[in-house]
Amino acid sequence: MNVISVIIGSTREGRFSEKPARWIFEHLRRRGGVEARLLDLRDFPMPFFDQPLTPAMPGRTPYQHEVVQRWTAEIAAADAFIFVTPEYNYGPSAVLKNAIDWVYPEWNRKAAAFVSYGSAMGARSVQQLRETMIELQIAPVRSSVHIPVATLWAHYQGGDVDKGLAELEKPATTMLDDLLWWTKALKTARSS
Numbered sequence: 001m002n003v004i005s006v007i008i009g010s011t012r013e014g015r016f017s018e019k020p021a022r023w024i025f026e027h028l029r030r031r032g033g034v035e036a037r038l039l040d041l042r043d044f045p046m047p048f049f050d051q052p053l054t055p056a057m058p059g060r061t062p063y064q065h066e067v068v069q070r071w072t073a074e075i076a077a078a079d080a081f082i083f084v085t086p087e088y089n090y091g092p093s094a095v096l097k098n099a100i101d102w103v104y105p106e107w108n109r110k111a112a113a114f115v116s117y118g119s120a121m122g123a124r125s126v127q128q129l130r131e132t133m134i135e136l137q138i139a140p141v142r143s144s145v146h147i148p149v150a151t152l153w154a155h156y157q158g159g160d161v162d163k164g165l166a167e168l169e170k171p172a173t174t175m176l177d178d179l180l181w182w183t184k185a186l187k188t189a190r191s192s
């Protein structure tokens, strides 16, 4: 069974991120051989990274913060990730970047895909995250789901968000196909 975790990239009151996260999570759950998990950063209220040793430091002792330990355990348990990311000033949210920064070896040699939104459909945020993935030794898949701004506006104006998301079935299917291929390939390679 491949564990794939969907990460909700915003903790803001009134956030949009929860809607596309639950939508892609439901898609994922329908796939065979997948244990889908939903990780809500509201459940992991970590401090800003403040440790003397970096997460990548070989042989460092585990960080003591209980929430960080829970978060790290979730990342360790997953074989791949779907980051559902807003775009804040052309990048991902600070809360998502901080959650990424707390962990290192547990991210390594796994796969990731992205669901994004914003005025340019979150493309700039995903581009920044793709570069971050390289340092984390995560393989970011080519396909992603970029949600048109009309669907984001629907969230703010009481419109039909579900209808907007339903129009994204094709890119969602392509992205999940791609992610599952990489998830299986990397899991096999990690265990060999």
Ligand SMILES: Cc1cc2nc3c(=O)[nH]c(=O)nc-3n(C[C@H](O)[C@H](O)[C@H](O)COP(=O)(O)O)c2cc1C
Pocket: 009, 010, 011, 012, 014, 015, 016, 017, 018, 086, 087, 088, 089, 090, 091, 117, 118, 119, 120, 121, 122, 152
């Ligand atoms: C601090 C901040 C910066 C933002 N910067 C951008 C931006 O650079 N590009 C963009 O398309 N939208 C930007 N937005 C608008 C967000 O796309 C919009 O608020 C979205 O709903 C945020 O995601 P969330 O609701 O899941 O938190 C910004 C919003 C905030 C709060």
